């Protein structure tokens with residue numbers, strides 16, 4: 075075997091064969107009992123979903139935790155509860171789908187609470203104003219998701235609103251997988267994109283109209299910001315307010331059901 079061929083074989087072993095064997099070993103391990111307890115406590119969906127979906131979720135969580143790096147920020151101390159809760163919510167979006175686990179995502183940065191980011195704002199006279207904004211989550215297409223832990227669990231205000239920052243930011247990750255974060259994730263065909271865009275456009279306009287007329291909306295008004303935020307907000311409502319969304323927005327619900335391949339009404343509580 076030539077020298078070059080030997081190098082190719084070595085690289086294949088290091089970067090393809092060994093990681094696959096490691097992943098297989100990770101997936102073969104039993105799901106730790108304390109992880110299951112965390113899921114029951116922090117993911118009410120898990121308690122109510124059918125066993126086959128629970129099994130899928132646990133398998134996906136094991137892979138997520140193996141592949142992704144968690145980074146503690148601003149003095150947070152990482153623990154299993156933080157990692158399993160975030161992984162569990164992120165993997166809810168992947169059930170019943172033969173897709174990779176957020177292939178471009180490498181790091182999840184977790185802050186104890188809201189984090190402040192610098193923002194540039196263009197004034198009407200064209201001048202640029204520097205400001206700061208407190209955020210509970212952010213998603214970047216360069217492989218990072220940033221989250222505030224105190225917005226994820228034990229936050230009654232957020233829960234009563236049907237919001238979920240983890241679902242929101244990971245919907246952005248799905249949205250960015252096809253190269254542009256524009257409110258349309260990876261879809262199987264041109265027709266699927268056409269249908270998606272018809273439904274989303276109509277629903278986006280309806281949200282604008284409802285807000286302009288002061289009509290209460292099932293969807294978080296933040297979804298009116300742009301099509302990418304609309305998809306993220308619609309994803310939150312699909313999982314957290316499934317019955318309400320299905321009643322008030324049947325076309326939107328059907329579109330999301332087709333994409334996510336689950337019906338969260340089955341485990342709504």
Ligand SMILES: [Zn+2]
Nearest residue numbers: 242246303306
């Ligand atoms: Zn967003």
